[in-house]
Amino acid sequence: MALVSYRALAFALAPFVVCSSLGLSSALAQKAETTAPASSVTNALPELVDGKRTFLPAYFNDITPQTAADMVVRIPGFNIDDGESVRGFGAAAGNVLIDGSRPTSKNESLFSILARIPAGNVESIELLEGAAAGALAPGKSLVVNVVRKANNKASGKWEVQATGVGSGRIKPKLDTSYTSKIAGFNVTTGLHAEIENVEDFIGFEGILSPAGVFTERGPNDDRRRSKYAQATFAVDGKLGETKLNANGSYMEGKYRRTWVHVAFRTNATLPFRVDEGLETNTTQRWEIGGDVERDVAGWTGKLALLAKATEDENSDLAGFNAVGQAKNFGRFIASSTNEERVGRLTFKRKFGAHQIETGGEVAFNRLDFNGQYAEGNGTIFVVRPSDISSTEVSENRKEAFISDSWTISPKLTLESTLTGEWSTIEQTGASGKKRSFFYPKPRVKAAWKPQDGWTYRIEIERVVGQLDFGAFADSASVGDSNQNSGNPELRPEQIWSGLIVVERRWGKRGVINASLVQEKFEEQLTLVPTRNGGVALGNVPEAERWGYNVTWTIPLSALLTGLELEGNYRWRDSELVDPITNQARPFSGWNGKNFNTNISYEIPKKKLRMGAWYWRGNNNREYRPNQTFQWGTNDSWGAWIETKAYKNLSLEFGVEDPLGTTFNRLRTDFTPDRRSGVVRQTQYRERSKDGTWYLLVKGTF
Incomplete structure (x- = not known):
């Protein structure tokens, strides 16, 4: 695998120079704000004391x-991170705590x-x-802890939103919650319901000749609708010296998409295909979870439990029919049930300059999938036995870890973690198989603050991905005439990740953060051909990804x-050896560039705020053994x-x-695949979407 070129590396290092120069010039321009405020000046940037x-x-x-959400998003240089969408608690941890504990x-x-936390019930917010x-959330470089008042008042909040689209439709949304005290416990209930998506994509598509001339084209109409409702509850408080938390939710949702494309041949007045x-x-979808925390022999022990399940029913119908035939x-058609059960036990204790945390996690996950492909006239369908797919995938996973957050000096801290992960994945059905894996996952993070306002961080970590259970089962995108086979031979991808960060803070809100990342993959996942001529997700031995974020x-x-x-710019590049052509190419589905910025203006005396934003990105490319997909760059803006x-x-x-x-x-x-370089046909599609208002x-009561 080729290494990053010196030119690319020099380009990637540019933001660090910009960070330093912009931080200095901004500090000079904001001279009135750079004087370190006394801690009693509550509307200035709080002083950093012991990392907080x-x-x-x-x-x-x-x-x-x-x-509390209004307050947290206002903290300069901090973005809420929900963690990864993975099984278990460890890698799914976010960067926000409530009273020192992560939500379950x-x-x-x-x-x-x-x-759902009223601002009036917030005592303080700690960054x-x-x-x-690392002492409160191992693996996180920046963490927010929302500290609530001991004597919360019963209160609630509500919000109603109406969103209009160009077609004249209105999308309503309702969100309400209420928090009260019952027997010394905080009890919060909530309800959220909305028509989430009313989108009409109108445009055209057609087939291009090798010379770039349309041999057929015509209009298309793509309409999408979705809605969902969710009820939630949460209970937390103390029973003696024991902290208790419990939460649950239930959601139902529906999605519907209809699309039509009418195809005309060159200079024809009547369509030949619809x-x-x-x-x-x-x-x-439902979920119930909770945790118990108390001191045990000088250690703070915490047991967290969670159970959740999702049931899906999907149908994908498509026809490409010549007129008059x-x-x-x-x-x-597919139905699936995903289940997860997790238990995590941790103990932490402070030893001088060290905060030690150790523990383990056990998890059981299961996917029960049934799918079938059929052909027919739109009313009557015939299913062949070979087009029926049924499988059950289960995983038993165990994890043990120990971490040390060490304050070497007021200016230098070091966090080190060693995790071991054991998992057994078993699949039933025609491709039944049982496999076991073990992976060590070390992580080291260091932070240096040579002077007030400057922070340098370096992080090295081995990340082990989780296999998507859906990749073990057959799937199809009938509208694109593509089907994917399940692959029982998949292995988790492993990533060695290195990160360098420079951060400059000044005044009440000024922050510039630049990071450089390098990732080396083993067993990277991409689409590969199967022995029977199909397509499935598979592993390639090596891959690399690198870039920066400002x-x-x-x-x-x-x-x-x-x-x-405010704003953000991300540039990343990637490289793997294509399993079809044996040539280097970028990752499939990876968007390398993204830019967004927001300018805001507020007049506190009039309690008025306004702003405008701009976003540019989504230049994606996907690779299948016999196809490529290229999406153009998009722009979006609003006020x-x-x-x-x-x-x-x-309002x-x-x-x-x-x-x-x-x-x-x-x-x-x-034809027959990308290795030949022979183009069978090229399809161009262009669609427009109306603007929205x-x-x-929002109110409180």
Whole structure:
């Protein structure tokens, strides 16, 4: 595998130089803000004490927050991270704690959980760095801990949103929650319901000749609708010296997509083919979890338990039918049940400058999948025995770890963790197989603060991915005439990851953060051909990915008081040896560049905020053995205005892409596969989506 070129490395290091120069120039421009504030100045950036900055409620007075979510997203240089969407607790940990404990829910986002905590019940918000962060959440470099008041008042919050689309449809959303005290415990109930998606993609597609001329083309219409409702509850409090937490949720959702494409040959006035399809999905999902925490022989012990399940029913129907001939449709129907049971026991204790945490986790996961492919005239379908797929995949996984968060000096901290993971995956059915794996997962993170406002971090970690159970079963995208076989031979991909970070903070909110990442993959997952001529997800021996990320929050009060610029730019590249062509290519489905920025202006005395944002990215490419897909770069922008001039009420109005936006995709089919370089046909698709507007009203009671 080729190493990163010096040119690419030099380009990737550029943000670090920019970080240093911008941080210095911004600090000079904001000279009035650079003087380190006394800790009593509650609306200034809190001082860093033992790796922790404590934000009091007065820091957020400018925005008149209603919930803890409003406060957390206001902390400069911090972004809520829900953790990875994986099985178990270890790698799924987010970077937000509540009263020093991570929520046990995996079905709910951290933002949703924070949005149910009234701002009036927040005592303070702590931003922890280095060893202080690792002591509470091993593996995280920045952690927020929301500390609630001991005597919370019963209160609730509600929000109603109406979103309009160009077709004239209105998407409603309702979210409400209420927190009360019962027998000394905080009890929170919530309800969320919305029509989440009402999108109409209108455009055209056609087939191109090798010379780039359309041999056929015509209009298409793609309409998508989805809705869901979710009920939640949470209970927490203390029973003597024992902390107790419990939570649960139940969700139901539905999705429906209809699409039609009419194809005309060159200069024809009547169509010769009509393509049409229907996709549906229904989902039911529940979760219940909780934890118990107390001191045991000088150690803080915590037992967390969680059980969850998801049931899905999917149908994908598509037909590509010549006008005047009998219709023939392909249909793939699948039903699946995903279950997860997790138990995690941890103990932590402070020994001088060291915070030691050790423990283990056991988890059982299961997928029960049934699918069948059929062909028919749209009313009557015939299923062949060879087109029926039924399998059950189960995993027993165990994990043991020990971590040490060491404060070497006030300026230097070191976190080291060693984790061992044992797993056994068993699959039943025609491709039944049982396999066991063991992987050590070391991690080392160091943070150095040579002077106030500057932080340098380096992280080295071995990450072991989790196999998607869905990859063991057959799947299909009938609309693209593609089917994927299940692969019982899959192995988890392993990644050695290195990260270097430079961060500059100044004034009340100024932050510039630049990071450089290098990742080396073993057993990387990509689509490969199977022996029977099909396609399945498989492993390639080696792959690499590298790049940088820059984020910024820059107050522009030197130009206009209350003006601020936020943003992010990510550049990444990747390389693997293609299993078809044996040539180097980027990862499939990996978007290398993303840029977004937001400029906001606030007038605290009038309780008014406004802003505008811009995003550019989504230049994806996907590779199948006999196809490539290329999506074009997209732009999106919007603006918003919010007022909290009315007591306990917030009104926000915004627009997104008011002139609409356009997407395009180029699909190239090769014969017999990409190795030949012989193009069978090229399909170009272009679709437009109307802009949207929204009105959001939030209140407390």
